[in-house]
Amino acid sequence: MSRRYDSRTTIFSPEGRLYQVEYALEAINHAGTAIGIMAKDGIAIVAERKVTSKLLEQDSSAEKMYILNENTLCGVAGMTADAGILINYIRESSQEYLKIYNKEPPLEHIVKHVCNLKQGYTQYGGLRPFGVSFLFAGYDDRFGFQLYTSNPSGNYSGWKATSIGANNSSAQTILKQEYKDDLDLEDAKKLALKVLSKTTDSTKLTSEKVEFSTVSLASNGHVQLKIWKPEEIDKLLQESGVLEDTEEDK
């Protein structure tokens, strides 16, 4: 009987719930964690990559970090294939905006735009919702650095620090305790790795399991988007002291 209201995305259950949307949200709660922390001079995003097999070719390209336009990048939790569709959509509409107005779109515009698409799949029947949550990090002239999350329901919200994916509630708890308003990017980077190391199941963080990206401003005022390379991540992990901490905990 429980299948009665499950099968269609667009039908409310008698309790007033949309099961398919809730299942999509649940799917993301099992995906690798992604954590974003906004500092006064930048944003750091860190994500856990689940390594499925030793035999799998470990190419250096990031799977969960994508540059969307000149001043925005995002981290992904959920189904990577679904994310690919949405990222393509965002990149395309972002270029369209640039073409029309000769200006990069404001960050919230992008987020709103992709959320409208996601919302559509909770209302129009026959298709499943996108099983993806995003962490959007970017900079625009009006509001400076901004960090947003979005989920399959089509809701989005702005944060100082937040997390999506597995163990997001425990990550959120640590962030709530450790976040300070005067954080700079260096602190944010360390805190992001620290929170990830505490919430992730894997015993030791390595560049194989961690993806990292930052948004900051260059000295000329231009936005600098960086998806970190494995060697750089390893170095960062060494410097952050996260590796020693985990050994002590054992």
Added chain:
Amino acid sequence: MDIILGIRLKESTLFATSKAFTRGISVLKATDDKTIDLNTHNMMAYTGESGDTTQFAEHIKANVQLFGLREGYDMESSEIASFVRNQLATSLRSRKPYQVQVLIGGANNEGEGFLSMIDYLGTRCDLPYAAHGYAAFYTMSLLDHHYKDDISLDDGLRLLKLCEEELTKRMPMDFKGLNVKIVDKEGIRTIDF
């Protein structure tokens, strides 16, 4: 034979448009306004195929207003100019293009003037002073000669007066005087000229 003139000043932008509404050889109205306010700090002066002009101006205004509502802030002059150029370039490649020439001007948040001229082919040029149509032939030499960077409002109005005198003297038709508007950080206002 409409007169569409724009002068970018240090802290404002000046617009002058002829008041005569003509069809064929007749003047139908002597109080025509060939400008439209797009938002609080930006306006557009237009000329071209009558009917197309009004339709296009209202289309642009509606979109600029919609942008303000959706994004929570008013479109800037440069964004409007890009948008209008895009609209005209798209229209040019349709079955029936708008035949409209426009000047777009305004003041940005820092209170600096902005002026851009765009024609129906989608050619855009940001300029210190610009004119569409025959008015350009009689006023460009005056503007070339007298215009200076960072020109004040009073000097701008004096220069505009020279242009008006020259136009009245040389133009073969009576254009019924000029409708003059100023855009600065205070907003848009019409002045007695």
